[in-house]
Amino acid sequence: MSSSEALVMALPKGRILSELRPLMTHAGIEPEAAFDDPASRQLKFATNIPGFDLICVRSFDVATIVAFGGAHLGVAGNDVLMEFDYSEIYAPLDLAIGKCRMAVAEPVEMVSGDDPRRWSHVRVATKYPEITRKHFAARGVQAECIKLNGAMELAPSLGLCERIVDLVSTGATLKANGLVEVEQIADVTSRLIVNRAALKTRPDEIGAWIERFQDAVRAEQAAKSLRKKAS
Amino acid sequence: MENGERALLPPGMSDLLPPDAAHEAATVESLIAAFAAQGYERVKPPLLEFEETLLGGAGASMAGQTFRLMDPISHRMLALRADMTLQIARIATSRLGHAPRPLRLCYSGQVLQVSGSQLRPQRQVGQAGCELIGAAGAAADAEIVALAAQALTGVGVRGLSVDLNLPTLVPAVCQALAVPEAQMGKLRAALDRKDAAGVAAQGGAAAELLGALLAAAGPARKTLATLSALKLPEAAAREVARLAEVVGLIGAAAPDLKLTIDPVENRGFEYHSGVSFVMFALNVRGELGRGGRYMAGANGSLEGHGGEPATGFTLFMDTVLQAMAGPRPAKKLYLPHGTAPADGQRLRADGWTTVAALAADADAKAAARKLGCSHLLVAGKPALID
Numbered sequence: 001m002s003s004s005e006a007l008v009m010a011l012p013k014g015r016i017l018s019e020l021r022p023l024m025t026h027a028g029i030e031p032e033a034a035f036d037d038p039a040s041r042q043l044k045f046a047t048n049i050p051g052f053d054l055i056c057v058r059s060f061d062v063a064t065i066v067a068f069g070g071a072h073l074g075v076a077g078n079d080v081l082m083e084f085d086y087s088e089i090y091a092p093l094d095l096a097i098g099k100c101r102m103a104v105a106e107p108v109e110m111v112s113g114d115d116p117r118r119w120s121h122v123r124v125a126t127k128y129p130e131i132t133r134k135h136f137a138a139r140g141v142q143a144e145c146i147k148l149n150g151a152m153e154l155a156p157s158l159g160l161c162e163r164i165v166d167l168v169s170t171g172a173t174l175k176a177n178g179l180v181e182v183e184q185i186a187d188v189t190s191r192l193i194v195n196r197a198a199l200k201t202r203p204d205e206i207g208a209w210i211e212r213f214q215d216a217v218r219a220e221q222a223a224k225s226l227r228k229k230a231s
Numbered sequence: 232m233e234n235g236e237r238a239l240l241p242p243g244m245s246d247l248l249p250p251d252a253a254h255e256a257a258t259v260e261s262l263i264a265a266f267a268a269q270g271y272e273r274v275k276p277p278l279l280e281f282e283e284t285l286l287g288g289a290g291a292s293m294a295g296q297t298f299r300l301m302d303p304i305s306h307r308m309l310a311l312r313a314d315m316t317l318q319i320a321r322i323a324t325s326r327l328g329h330a331p332r333p334l335r336l337c338y339s340g341q342v343l344q345v346s347g348s349q350l351r352p353q354r355q356v357g358q359a360g361c362e363l364i365g366a367a368g369a370a371a372d373a374e375i376v377a378l379a380a381q382a383l384t385g386v387g388v389r390g391l392s393v394d395l396n397l398p399t400l401v402p403a404v405c406q407a408l409a410v411p412e413a414q415m416g417k418l419r420a421a422l423d424r425k426d427a428a429g430v431a432a433q434g435g436a437a438a439e440l441l442g443a444l445l446a447a448a449g450p451a452r453k454t455l456a457t458l459s460a461l462k463l464p465e466a467a468a469r470e471v472a473r474l475a476e477v478v479g480l481i482g483a484a485a486p487d488l489k490l491t492i493d494p495v496e497n498r499g500f501e502y503h504s505g506v507s508f509v510m511f512a513l514n515v516r517g518e519l520g521r522g523g524r525y526m527a528g529a530n531g532s533l534e535g536h537g538g539e540p541a542t543g544f545t546l547f548m549d550t551v552l553q554a555m556a557g558p559r560p561a562k563k564l565y566l567p568h569g570t571a572p573a574d575g576q577r578l579r580a581d582g583w584t585t586v587a588a589l590a591a592d593a594d595a596k597a598a599a600r601k602l603g604c605s606h607l608l609v610a611g612k613p614a615l616i617d
Contacts, residue, residue: 005514067350069516081424087498088350088517090425092445189428197518200511201392203449203491 006051007205010071012059016190019097020075026216027209029054063089063193072198073209079167079188083128090199092210093192095217100169102131104183107156111180125155126165135165135185153177243347243354254558255357255548258386259339262359262546265382269374271337271361276318278341282308289502289525290317296344313344315358316525316545323364324528324539332365332539351517357548360520364527367540369473372506373480375522379510379544380488383519388554390513392489395451395478396523398500398507400470401441407464408437422495444494451478451490458494470505477506502526505542512554519554520546564606564613565599568592574611583613 011017030048034040045054055071059080066074067086079102081091119141126132129145136143148155152164153173167188168174168181192213199206247255263273286294298311312318315338323334339359347354361378363371376393383391401422414433421429427445434441447457455478458471478490499521500507507523522544561584566575568588575585592598599607599616606613
């Protein structure tokens with residue numbers, strides 16, 4: 001083991017990745033061809049930078065892998081970071097991608113007759129039981145969480161629960177399922193995360209990567225505002 | 232009960248087997264010897280104390296991690312130590328209150344914590360550490376950091392790195408810039424996670440300066456340069472000047488030690504009042520140990536503290552062992568049945584570990600191998616078993 005050992009960066013599969021690619025390019029990271037090949041079964045990828053590898057995993061697993069030091073750097077939404085609240089993860093940079101919000105939603109017909117001040121207990125379907133419990137506990141309400149991994153919006157109509165806590169970006173899915181957003185819990189964006197021990201023991205290398213991504217975010221935002229002006 | 236079930240232990244508990252148990256014990260003893268060599272004398276506090284003594288004052292920060300039981304004799308609540316630092320501080324300010332200062336004490340022992348974390352599931356952890364009581368100067372801060380580092384490198388820890396922290400800096404900045412008390416909780420959480428976006432959102436008037444402090448973390452020299460270029464409130468600037476002095480002294484005492492500074496780190500420093508630190512090792516998960524300045528015997532609040540200036544550190548043996556090479560296989564010598572007791576004694580005096588046959592073996596070499604011996608005594612001389 002030495003400080004020249006490869007750095008590993010964990011990236012989330014799916015929609016965030018396409019938003020992340022321009023930032024990676026700007027930071028000078030060019031993954032090997034298999035990275036962009038949807039048919040490839042490969043999970044770990046080399047890059048143009050010797051000693052810098054990428055892994056592609058589920059977004060919740062990015063946080064866990066970085067917390068345990070399996071990867072030194074990663075990209076994760078603050079929804080995931082809030083849910084796990086790992087003490088070994090630092091989130092030094094807001095990448096300003098993957099923007100959405102975490103909200104409480106309930107059926108349209110419930111909204112008018114509901115008085116949140118009278119609640120002592122709610123039943124909520126969510127992918128985020130910890131955040132949900134904390135959110136309701138802060139106002140003295142006990143939240144019974146039903147953990148689902150997707151299609152939360154179905155749960156109220158199936159009689160599993162009255163409310164859901166989920167990520168909302170446009171609100172179209174909620175509307176299509178007869179739900180309305182009643183409360184916002186947090187704004188969500190993707191963050192560059194680093195393992196605490198890795199940052200402390202390899203401050204120069206990891207500090208340099210944080211700076212590179214910082215430059216990339218600045219450049220991307222400048223480009224975005226230019227595009228806005230042009231249109 | 233099935234055999235398998237009998238082997239099951241409660242969560243966070245484990246058996247340490249050969250050769251690891253001996254390795255841990257030997258490591259603890261080498262660390263204590265390194266502490267003793269610099270004048271730190273060993274003390275041994277008990278496992279249990281009265282709840283209100285152990286968890287009073289600064290001990291309140293450990294309340295959530297402490298097991299309690301009811302004492303059938305005194306009918307009072309007892310607490311099982313979850314950390315030893317405050318026990319040493321109690322000894323120093325009570326039974327050794329009259330001893331000349333500065334007082335140097337060291338200790339080792341087991342502690343129990345109510346819940347392990349996902350990253351550190353152990354609930355019973357071995358600790359070893361030092362406390363330097365009755366010394367307020369930068370020299371004391373530097374002695375403690377250098378001693379911790381030298382003791383760890385001495386037992387063979389590789390890639391050691393010490394992160395210096397100033398838990399009083401952020402409160403000083405927030406107070407000077409009048410950040411409302413109500414905002415402190417969320418701000419603290421954002422700072423702890425190095426969440427730059429969160430700090431910008433919660434920091435109010437201090438957001439810009441706190442953001443700069445957050446970004447300043449890194450190798451010690453670089454961070455000190457950045458910090459001295461910042462326009463800090465007077466109280467905060469004094470803290471930074473003290474840190475710079477300590478860094479200089481550590482550099483002189485342990486020139487090869489890798490030092491980083493993180494000016495906003497606060498986690499686990501609930502009762503600390505000055506230069507503090509956390510030790511890491513390359514490619515090792517979690518902390519090897521931590522320490523720093525506090526008020527021994529204080530009533531817990533940093534404002535109205537009585538108490539004596541003190542500093543010290545605690546090492547966590549589970550992580551320390553991860554950062555070391557594993558135990559070296561012992562040179563074990565098999566003594567065939569009938570070996571004269573005097574021969575055994577002579578060989579042990581020469582440094583051999585001997586394993587004596589209790590009955591005559593048909594094949595002494597095979598028996599030796601089965602019991603993990605590297606050598607067999609043949610015609611009065613140790614012979615290597617191939």
